[in-house]
Amino acid sequence: MIHPESTEILKNLNETCERNLSGLLGIRFVKATQNFLSATMPVTPKIHQPYGMLHGGASVALAETLGSTLSALHIDIKKFYPVGININSNHLRSVKSGIITGTACFIRKGNNLHVSQIEILDNKGRIINYTTMTNAILPHKNEGENNVL
Secondary structure: OOOOOOOHHHHHHHHHHHHHHHHHHEEEEEOOOEEEEEEEEOOOHHHHHOOOOOOOOHHHHHHHHHHHHHHHHHOOOOOOOEEEEEEEEOOOOOOOOOOEEEEEEEEEEEEOOEEEEEEEEEOOEEEEEEEEEEEEEEOOOOOOOOOOO
16 A cells, blocks of 8 residues: 655656646646545646637546546555546536646545545635546556556
8 A cells, every 4th residue: 555645655646747748737646645536637728618718528527537536545555556436516607717636535444445535626715626436446466567657
């Protein structure tokens, strides 16, 4: 199990994110503790929907990135991996620009199932999105398979 308490963990997470959707969206992990994980994402026109506001899918991508990564940090990634099996996202307020911050924490952390809640706030501290996510924790067929963290 990885204990996400150091800046080295954040550095590794951010380097990994540069190579996938998180990097395209500008997601940066900023804080990790035993109880939560936090990341930021800039709101720019490239992630707007046609009416000039943050696309809901971008909010969900931030939420899923946080929920999946939170699970990954709390399992033995050489033996197991998290797979999102359900996500429920409520868009509560629109955003046109700035930096949004998402924070994920566990509702339930079992051996085979993790449920997390993710709150995304605008740069004024107002909640813009509330998401719950469920991850199944699955064993690798071969130890160390697909170990990306």
